[in-house]
Amino acid sequence: MKARRHEFRAALGFLLPNFVGFGVFTAGPVLFSLAISISNWHLHRTIPFRWIALGNFLELFVDKDFWLYSMNTVYLMLGMPVAIAGSLFLAILLSQRLRGIVVYRTLFYLPTFTSGVALMLLWKALYNPEFGALNAAINWCIDTFRVNEVVRALGGAGVSAPTWLLSTKNLVGLEAEEVRSSAAQWGMGARDALIIMGIWIAIGGNNMLLYLAGLSNIPPELTEAAQLDGAGKWAVFRNVTWPQLAPTTFFIVVMSFIGGLQGGFEQARVMTQGGPAGTTTTVAYYIYTKAFEELMVGYAAAISWLLFTAIFVITMVNWRLGSKELNY
Amino acid sequence: MKAFFLITFCVLVLLSVVAWQIQPAPPEGKIPLVWVSDDNPARREQISLFNDLHPNYDLRLDPRANQAGMEKVMLQCLAGVGPDLFDAYSPSELDAFVRSGVAWDVTEELAKRAIDMEKDVWPAILPTGIREGRVYGFPANVAVDAIWVNKDLFDAAGEPYPEGPWTWEEFIEVAQRLTLRDERGRIKQFGFLCDWWQWPQFIMLFGGQLYAENGTRSAVDSPEAIEAIQFMHDLMYVHHVMPTPVDEATMATAGGWGSGTITYFGAGKGAMALGGRWWLCTLRDYEGLNLGVVEIPRMSDTAYRAYGRATVVNRYSPRREQALDFLVYEAGKDYNDLINRQADAVAAVMRYNYTPEFLQNPEHPEEDYNEVWRDVIRYGEADVWSPFVNGQAANRILTKQLDLVKNDQKSAADALRDAAREIHKEMAKTLERDPSLRIKYYRLTGKERPE
Numbered sequence: 001m002k003a004r005r006h007e008f009r010a011a012l013g014f015l016l017p018n019f020v021g022f023g024v025f026t027a028g029p030v031l032f033s034l035a036i037s038i039s040n041w042h043l044h045r046t047i048p049f050r051w052i053a054l055g056n057f058l059e060l061f062v063d064k065d066f067w068l069y070s071m072n073t074v075y076l077m078l079g080m081p082v083a084i085a086g087s088l089f090l091a092i093l094l095s096q097r098l099r100g101i102v103v104y105r106t107l108f109y110l111p112t113f114t115s116g117v118a119l120m121l122l123w124k125a126l127y128n129p130e131f132g133a134l135n136a137a138i139n140w141c142i143d144t145f146r147v148n149e150v151v152r153a154l155g156g157a158g159v160s161a162p163t164w165l166l167s168t169k170n171l172v173g174l175e176a177e178e179v180r181s182s183a184a185q186w187g188m189g190a191r192d193a194l195i196i197m198g199i200w201i202a203i204g205g206n207n208m209l210l211y212l213a214g215l216s217n218i219p220p221e222l223t224e225a226a227q228l229d230g231a232g233k234w235a236v237f238r239n240v241t242w243p244q245l246a247p248t249t250f251f252i253v254v255m256s257f258i259g260g261l262q263g264g265f266e267q268a269r270v271m272t273q274g275g276p277a278g279t280t281t282t283v284a285y286y287i288y289t290k291a292f293e294e295l296m297v298g299y300a301a302a303i304s305w306l307l308f309t310a311i312f313v314i315t316m317v318n319w320r321l322g323s324k325e326l327n328y
Numbered sequence: 329m330k331a332f333f334l335i336t337f338c339v340l341v342l343l344s345v346v347a348w349q350i351q352p353a354p355p356e357g358k359i360p361l362v363w364v365s366d367d368n369p370a371r372r373e374q375i376s377l378f379n380d381l382h383p384n385y386d387l388r389l390d391p392r393a394n395q396a397g398m399e400k401v402m403l404q405c406l407a408g409v410g411p412d413l414f415d416a417y418s419p420s421e422l423d424a425f426v427r428s429g430v431a432w433d434v435t436e437e438l439a440k441r442a443i444d445m446e447k448d449v450w451p452a453i454l455p456t457g458i459r460e461g462r463v464y465g466f467p468a469n470v471a472v473d474a475i476w477v478n479k480d481l482f483d484a485a486g487e488p489y490p491e492g493p494w495t496w497e498e499f500i501e502v503a504q505r506l507t508l509r510d511e512r513g514r515i516k517q518f519g520f521l522c523d524w525w526q527w528p529q530f531i532m533l534f535g536g537q538l539y540a541e542n543g544t545r546s547a548v549d550s551p552e553a554i555e556a557i558q559f560m561h562d563l564m565y566v567h568h569v570m571p572t573p574v575d576e577a578t579m580a581t582a583g584g585w586g587s588g589t590i591t592y593f594g595a596g597k598g599a600m601a602l603g604g605r606w607w608l609c610t611l612r613d614y615e616g617l618n619l620g621v622v623e624i625p626r627m628s629d630t631a632y633r634a635y636g637r638a639t640v641v642n643r644y645s646p647r648r649e650q651a652l653d654f655l656v657y658e659a660g661k662d663y664n665d666l667i668n669r670q671a672d673a674v675a676a677v678m679r680y681n682y683t684p685e686f687l688q689n690p691e692h693p694e695e696d697y698n699e700v701w702r703d704v705i706r707y708g709e710a711d712v713w714s715p716f717v718n719g720q721a722a723n724r725i726l727t728k729q730l731d732l733v734k735n736d737q738k739s740a741a742d743a744l745r746d747a748a749r750e751i752h753k754e755m756a757k758t759l760e761r762d763p764s765l766r767i768k769y770y771r772l773t774g775k776e777r778p779e
Binding site: 010014040042043044045046047048128129130163165166167168176177275276277278289292293294295 | 330333397399400402403406424427428429573574575577718720721724727728729731732734735737746761762763764765
């Protein structure tokens, strides 16, 4: 008994620094932000501090900007399925037994351990409408394949390369000032530019590593049995590999949703400052703007908690739906 | 295992002690002072001169806090770890510092030191240091923009150098003649370079203001403001003499030192450019650049936009008394002469701009246009700001609407009317939150909120 108590104390001693760190730097601030989300705390001292219960949350529901920026956040998540599918495809390629495969894996993982800001500046240069490599390629295609001649012959007005980060246009025609779409806004612009960049970063990132680990955990006898039964590559993938990867996919989907809803801050800060016309401002960037530029700390905390609630609900829904598929 | 953890713990403690011991300390017997301002060679020289003149101080620059914006300074000061001195870059920034309680009211302190700001300093920059009659900061410099002229490009086109006063019609004609295209029809030389963020300058030039009636109402929807923004739009899309957003992206405009527009102008890609005297800090590095300066076309009753920095003392600094010595330094001859020599805009104290050295810097005899800078300051006025709306919130609203004008997606009239409406809504929210402002607003207008 005495020995167990001694052991418990020793364990507690070792765990204490972690507990203290968690309490001071994680649990404490989280609870503090919950408390201030029901206050009108503003860094201007002329505004007296008051507890306002759900006042901030009610104001959020009529805050047009909040809904516009939520729409931007959701739109930027549209690249998620492509990124996940790309990661899987890449992982399958990189799981082949080839000479120098480690080098390939390192190269594809490179964007993940390169500074995010450096990558964004690189992409910003790529998206330059005049001298960017992307538009150089698009313009070359338009000229070489005489696209405009064909379009004009068909009665169209001709096409030109997108202005990317300068344009409010997007693939579903979302407007910049209202939560609705219109034909005038149809095209490719800043939001699509961020999606493409996000896909590029995500394909070779941690998702690919998770899929690689998942692929290496598939018992080879399952694949061999399927092949002996005459299954082709596609049938093996569809009936063996994909179901076996379901837990990994489920984890990646959940994490991508969480990351997507929290995302967009770095891109907005480095590449677009949330523009043009607020079209790349996400909820995370809006929280920053409200707290640290407009100094409305209580309101920003309320947005954070609403975002947390959305993430929590979506994760639970994912969990409920996803876990049904995992019973094999 | 236990021994391993204990040893690791002890090593970490030891390393922490070592780190604590070897952290850079101010030289023995010197009082450390930290100043948050933008980092550039001129600023370093200004600090060096202060340290030379005041051997008992060790003044250092903290540029990182400045890069993160005023909110970082504010939070640091409120948390008790702020700098001793920091710069306010506009009247609305000063207001934010004062309202958050971090700016020290130095009215009496400066009076004790025989510094009379209102008498000594250019009136155009006073609102960046004075709020409601109380002094919170001393202006570090003052700038009013004019039009830079690349004389070589004028010579090449056989065009006489412009001379003020002149009209916008004359300006557009000259700019069009100096806009040159390549064989594919793309502009290779702009007649006029101007950053879009200069739009408040144009509003003032056309006789408008950002706010009216003591800041109780947004005035961006006034006919003058609409005309000004439409004019900027037309310079890009109708007269084709100024870079469009696509051209701007190509120039990678960032503003401030080393800005794309300055380097573009320095490289001879523009015949004229809207900018301040502080551009010389960069342009002096371009050898053989033959420059001139002419005033911006102006209507007789309108003003030029003045801007600059004012240094504020952190109210919570344990060394705030000592920090005052820096403000005294900024009011003195050594500092102001240095500002003029460096061309870090123009000295804020008027009398130091009326010297032969200001008109003809012996190190730069080619700069024979300094009188223009002094002249235009006389017509300078600071931005009118509103205490009834957060400057950053108003800026977010305006930026959004003006982005649409800049991209040719919305007319200036529609955008500015929408912006004014949004700003009034934001004002109403501020008044709802802040009882002291509500009372003030009511006293000024007899109304509860803007309509």
